[in-house]
Amino acid sequence: MSGRATIEDVAARSGVSTATVSRVLSGSVPARPETRDRVLAAARDLDYHPSSVARALKRRETRTMGLVVTDITNPFYSQLARAVESVAHEHGYGMVLANGGDDAARELEHLDLLLERRVDGIVIVSSRLTRRDAHRLRAIPVPVVLVNDTVTGSGILTVTTAHRHGARMATDHLILLGHRRIGHIGAPADQAASSQRRQGVRDAVRGAGLEDPVVALGDGGVAGGASATGALIDAGVTGIVAYNDLSAIGALRALHREGVRVPDDVSVVGFDDIDLAAWTDPPLTTVRQPTDDLGRWAVEHLVDRLGGATDPAGRPVSLEPRLVVRGSTGPAQGAV
Amino acid sequence: MSGRATIEDVAARSGVSTATVSRVLSGSVPARPETRDRVLAAARDLDYHPSSVARALKRRETRTMGLVVTDITNPFYSQLARAVESVAHEHGYGMVLANGGDDAARELEHLDLLLERRVDGIVIVSSRLTRRDAHRLRAIPVPVVLVNDTVTGSGILTVTTAHRHGARMATDHLILLGHRRIGHIGAPADQAASSQRRQGVRDAVRGAGLEDPVVALGDGGVAGGASATGALIDAGVTGIVAYNDLSAIGALRALHREGVRVPDDVSVVGFDDIDLAAWTDPPLTTVRQPTDDLGRWAVEHLVDRLGGATDPAGRPVSLEPRLVVRGSTGPAQGAV
DNA sequence: CTCTACCATGTAAACGATTACATCGGCAGA
DNA sequence: TCTGCCGATGTAATCGTTTACATGGTAGAG
Numbered sequence: 112m113s114g115r116a117t118i119e120d121v122a123a124r125s126g127v128s129t130a131t132v133s134r135v136l137s138g139s140v141p142a143r144p145e146t147r148d149r150v151l152a153a154a155r156d157l158d159y160h161p162s163s164v165a166r167a168l169k170r171r172e173t174r175t176m177g178l179v180v181t182d183i184t185n186p187f188y189s190q191l192a193r194a195v196e197s198v199a200h201e202h203g204y205g206m207v208l209a210n211g212g213d214d215a216a217r218e219l220e221h222l223d224l225l226l227e228r229r230v231d232g233i234v235i236v237s238s239r240l241t242r243r244d245a246h247r248l249r250a251i252p253v254p255v256v257l258v259n260d261t262v263t264g265s266g267i268l269t270v271t272t273a274h275r276h277g278a279r280m281a282t283d284h285l286i287l288l289g290h291r292r293i294g295h296i297g298a299p300a301d302q303a304a305s306s307q308r309r310q311g312v313r314d315a316v317r318g319a320g321l322e323d324p325v326v327a328l329g330d331g332g333v334a335g336g337a338s339a340t341g342a343l344i345d346a347g348v349t350g351i352v353a354y355n356d357l358s359a360i361g362a363l364r365a366l367h368r369e370g371v372r373v374p375d376d377v378s379v380v381g382f383d384d385i386d387l388a389a390w391t392d393p394p395l396t397t398v399r400q401p402t403d404d405l406g407r408w409a410v411e412h413l414v415d416r417l418g419g420a421t422d423p424a425g426r427p428v429s430l431e432p433r434l435v436v437r438g439s440t441g442p443a444q445g446a447v
Numbered sequence: 448m449s450g451r452a453t454i455e456d457v458a459a460r461s462g463v464s465t466a467t468v469s470r471v472l473s474g475s476v477p478a479r480p481e482t483r484d485r486v487l488a489a490a491r492d493l494d495y496h497p498s499s500v501a502r503a504l505k506r507r508e509t510r511t512m513g514l515v516v517t518d519i520t521n522p523f524y525s526q527l528a529r530a531v532e533s534v535a536h537e538h539g540y541g542m543v544l545a546n547g548g549d550d551a552a553r554e555l556e557h558l559d560l561l562l563e564r565r566v567d568g569i570v571i572v573s574s575r576l577t578r579r580d581a582h583r584l585r586a587i588p589v590p591v592v593l594v595n596d597t598v599t600g601s602g603i604l605t606v607t608t609a610h611r612h613g614a615r616m617a618t619d620h621l622i623l624l625g626h627r628r629i630g631h632i633g634a635p636a637d638q639a640a641s642s643q644r645r646q647g648v649r650d651a652v653r654g655a656g657l658e659d660p661v662v663a664l665g666d667g668g669v670a671g672g673a674s675a676t677g678a679l680i681d682a683g684v685t686g687i688v689a690y691n692d693l694s695a696i697g698a699l700r701a702l703h704r705e706g707v708r709v710p711d712d713v714s715v716v717g718f719d720d721i722d723l724a725a726w727t728d729p730p731l732t733t734v735r736q737p738t739d740d741l742g743r744w745a746v747e748h749l750v751d752r753l754g755g756a757t758d759p760a761g762r763p764v765s766l767e768p769r770l771v772v773r774g775s776t777g778p779a780q781g782a783v
Numbered sequence: 784c785t786c787t788a789c790c791a792t793g794t795a796a797a798c799g800a801t802t803a804c805a806t807c808g809g810c811a812g813a
Numbered sequence: 814t815c816t817g818c819c820g821a822t823g824t825a826a827t828c829g830t831t832t833a834c835a836t837g838g839t840a841g842a843g
Contacts, residue, residue, distance in 0.1 A: 115588055117829055128793050133831060143791065163563045164509060165829035167500045168798045175543070175564070183532070184722065189525040196519070196546045200557075205564055207511070208544045210532045221536075227499045228511070228541055252451055333726045364726050386520065390669045390700050392728045453799055464823050469801060479821065501799035504828045 116157035125153035136161065167229065176204050176413060177225035177233040179218065179240075181211040181303075186385035187355065187400065188236060191258065194406025195234055202414045204231070215239040219247065226252070232413040234258060237303025254416040256409040259400075260303045261427050268416070269427035270408045274304040277398040277432035278311025278352060279318075281380040284396070284434055285350035286319045289443035290378060293324045294348035296339045296358045298331040305331075305354065308382065312352050329358045336361025344369060349377055349443050356381035356388045359395055363439065374441030384435055393438030401430045452493035461489035472497065503565065512540050512749060513561035513569040515554065515576075517547040517639075522721035523691065523736065524572065527594065530742025531570055538750045540567070551575040555583065562588070568749040570594060573639025590752040592745040595736075596639045597763050604752070605763035606744045610640040613734040613768035614647025614688060615654075617716040620732070620770055621686035622655045625779035626714060629660045630684030632675045632694045634667040641667075641690065644718065648688050665694045672697025680705060685713055685779050692717035692724045695731055699775065710777030720771055729774030737766045 122129040127146060134140045135150040142150070153159075167173040178195055180188045196206045207230060209221035218240050225233060230253065235241075237259040240248055245262045248255065256268045282293060295312045298305040309326065316324050327342040329335030336358030343351055344366070353359035359381030363373060371377050373393055381388060384399035408428065458465045463482060470476040471486040478486070489495075503509040514531055516524045532542045543566060545557035554576050561569060569587065571577075572594040576584055581598040584591065593605045621629060631648045634641040645662065652660050663678040665671030672694030679687055680702070689695035695717030699709060707713050709729055717724060720735035744764065 118831095119829080129830080130794080130832075131792060134792085137831085139832095141791085146791080160559065160563050162504075162565055162829055164500050164503045164565050165798090166831075168498075168504050168800090168829080169831045171798070173500060178544075182529075183519070184522070184525050184529050186520070186522070186525075189520050189522075192544070193518075193520050193546055196544060197548070205543050205560060207541055208514075208528070208532060210529055212533070223496065224541060227496050229498055229500050333723065337726075360723065360726055364728065367728055387669065387696065387723060390673075390696055392700065392703055454801095455799080465800080466802075466824080467822060470822085473801085475802095477821085482821080498799055501828090502801075504799080504830090505801045507828070 115162075116159040118159070118161065120157055121150065121153045121159050124157065125149040172231050172417075173229050174204050175207060175228070175230045176410070177207050177209055177222075177228075177230040179209045179211065179221060179225070179233060179235040179238055181218075181236065181238060183208065183210045185357070186387065187383045187402070190385065190402045191236055191406050194403045195410055198407045198410040202410065204410075204414070211238065215243050219244060222247070222251070231417050232256070234409045234413065235260070239301050241303075242301060254413055256413050257427075258405050258409050268409075268412055270405055270412070271427055271429055272304070272400045272405065272432050273429045274307035274432075275311040275314065277382065277400075277434075278308040279315045280311075280432070280434045281352045281382065281396075281398050282312045282315030282324075282350075283319075284436070284440065285352065285378055285380065286315060286321070288350070288378065288440060290350035291321055291443065292346070292348045292350070293321065294343035294346065294351045295324045295326045296329045296336050296343070296351060296353040296362060297326050298329060298335075298354040298358070302331050302354070308352075308354055324352075329354060329361065331355060331358065333357045333361040333364070337365040340365035341369075344371060344377070350440075351377060351379045353379065353381050356383045356385045356395060356397055359397065359439075360387075360391055363391055363393075363395070373439055376444065378440040378443070380440060382432075388435075389437065391439070396437045396440040397435055398432045399435050400432050404430055451498075452495040454495070454497065456493055457486065457489045457495050460493065461485040508567050508753075509565050510540050511543060511564070511566045512746070513543050513545055513558075513564075513566040515545045515547065515557060515561070515569060515571040515574055517554075517572070517574060519544065519546045521693070522723065523719045523738070526721065526738045527572055527742050530739045531746055534743045534746040538746065540746075540750070547574065551579050555580060558583070558587070567753050568592070570745045570749065572596070575637050577639075578637060590749055592749050593763075594741050594745050604745075604748055606741055606748070607763055607765055608640070608736045608741065608768050609765045610643035610768075611647040611650065613718065613736075613770075614644040615651045616647075616768070616770045617688045617718065617732075617734050618648045618651035618660075618686075619655075620772070620776065621688065621714055621716065622651060622657070624686070624714065624776060626686035627657055627779065628682070628684045628686070629657065630679035630682065630687045631660045631662045632665045632672055632679070632687060632689040632698060633662050634665060634671075634690040634694070638667050638690070644688075644690055660688075665690060665697065667691060667694065669693045669697040669700070673701040676701035677705075680707060680713070686776075687713060687715045689715065689717050692719045692721045692731060692733055695733065695775075696723075696727055699727055699729075699731070709775050712780065714776040714779070716776055718768075724771075725773065727775070732773045732776040733771055735769045735771050737768065740766055 118129045211218045232254040241262045325346040327339035329339040340362045381397035384397045388395040547554045568590040573596045577598045661682040663675035665675040676698045717733035720733045724731040
């Protein structure tokens with residue numbers, strides 16, 4: 112057999128027209144039981160699987176969505192990707208992955224490729240595009256959902272973790288433990304949510320009447336977290352709120368290397384609650400993002416919209432994170 | 448505008464036939480400069496992007512490949528996914544991700560979906576399918592490359608890390624450090640490479656004339672690694688070779704909880720060299736898989752084969768891993 | 784017995800590109 | 814001037830489905 116069986120082969124073998132085959136297979140219109148059986152048998156014999164590309168051309172929908180992610184290697188993103196893929200699958204959608212890579216240009220190129228592939232919708236996760244090329248996002252001719260990121264004043268559906276509030280919870284936790292001098296490991300401005308989380312830390316500190324947090328900039332990864340930590344130690348902080356778990360893990364490592372005990376001397380809080388956060392030494396106190404819910408929300412609203420729903424897409428929907436207390440935080444020295 | 452611009456719109460606007468538009472855009476056939484310009488201008492004005500689904504139907508290739516992974520959340524897989532996506536992109540291919548999930552049934556379903564989508568080829572990485580449903584793999588009507596896994600006696604292209612040799616290197620390393628009683632944290636038989644790595648450990652131990660390694664079974668994840676460790680400690684091992692880094696991290700955690708010092712009392716070696724392995728406490732000695740090379744090999748051979756190459760696909764190609772020594776291994780107590 | 788309705792099925796026109804083949808004007812060589 | 818060729822472009826078939834519309838047969842109503 113040179114190619115795969117087509118609907119025509121099935122029609123020929125079962126002695127009916129292609130229209131009937133199509134109808135039987137889709138079940139859209141009842142057929143005479145006998146016909147039905149003949150068609151089904153022929154399809155089985157020929158191992159016929161309809162070509163979704165032909166179907167896509169006719170129906171003008173591919174039942175595929177694109178997922179644009181900055182770095183699939185980052186545990187938070189891969190967990191989100193799993194959620195998105197899984198929910199998409201539930202709804203009969205496939206997922207094509209576009210991994211951002213380093214630069215925004217590449218992300219744009221990926222976007223064009225997705226559109227050429229005629230994906231029905233796109234989920235974009237905390238991309239660089241939202242800052243540099245917001246106008247490009249608005250021009251996308253298919254529904255888009257942004258996760259953990261916003262582009263102001265567009266009608267684009269958005270779901271995000273309450274970063275600011277999450278960071279505030281983390282910081283409040285430290286303050287409640289008696290910490291007075293708080294440090295923050297930030298991420299570059301092109302990282303999603305970077306400024307919101309920083310704000311949250313500041314909110315808490317100010318709310319408690321403490322002096323402003325010491326901020327050191329990381330890169331959103333482990334290495335950056337480690338190297339940012341030195342400055343915080345020097346500044347004499349006893350509590351560190353990291354931009355994310357990776358940064359926090361870097362901090363743990365740096366502190367250990369410097370002989371600073373966690374949590375006895377310094378407490379550390381992360382953000383995300385990636386799988387490995389429970390297994391660091393000590394286990395990481397962190398703010399858990401509702402990753403599965405983010406993914407589900409994104410996909411289901413995309414699907415709704417594809418189904419013709421035309422909700423006004425008002426303000427960004429914000430999902431509450433949850434503080435997960437583990438071993439990396441404890442009472443400040445000399446606290447009550 | 449209700450829909451997107453089609454080639455016909457461009458043809459109309461530039462006053463030529465669709466054939467000419469197609470030719471100009473693909474550059475396959477030279478056109479008169481003036482025509483060329485008109486077409487290009489029209490395409491730009493209409494923001495025309497050719498539909499790759501129509502093209503796929505005609506050309507009978509989608510320029511898309513499928514990637515089947517067991518769990519995108521596992522760092523090794525996500526690193527591999529990044530490599531695959533990136534190399535595929537280099538060659539003009541898109542990637543649709545099929546995340547296995549728990550059971551093999553789901554993986555089969557995913558496979559069918561990929562085929563319906565008419566992917567040109569499929570990369571399968573250490574799937575459950577190879578054991579249960581090898582016959583299904585052989586029946587796939589597009590080229591397939593298996594990564595880190597084999598199905599015997601099929602003509603399926605295969606590239607794999609030299610698991611057995613890698614595990615042997617890890618174990619030899621411990622033996623060289625004076626360890627005499629070696630433990631191994633294994634993975635269930637349905638995990639790829641599980642038995643080969645176990646064999647490698649045995650090879651080394653036997654080669655050194657030591658008694659057989661103590662084997663405890665994990666689940667390939669952190670939790671399993673942690674719970675398997677107890678039995679190894681009880682058995683009095685001083686060196687542990689884990690199935691992978693996740694298991695090793697679990698072991699580190701369990702040892703720490705038991706007050707066993709690493710590497711002073713017990714040494715631990717992992718496998719994979721995931722990003723975080725360098726950041727554990729102590730940093731993990733591990734066997735680095737050539738992840739990028741695996742991905743590149745897989746994609747490029749797939750592309751070759753799609754291009755008509757018809758290499759005999761003899762034996763599985765095996766890539767050598769590399770021992771990366773960090774802080775989690777050290778001399779055995781009482782060793783010279 | 785005729786008419787209407789309806790049910791099961793067939794016919795053929797899309798969907799949006801690519802490409803084999805036909806056409807046509809112009810130019811070089813005889 | 815005629816022939817032949819070549820380069821640029823147009824015509825139309827094709828890829829594999831879905832689906833609007835047409836058709837033909839059968840049963841129930843009158």
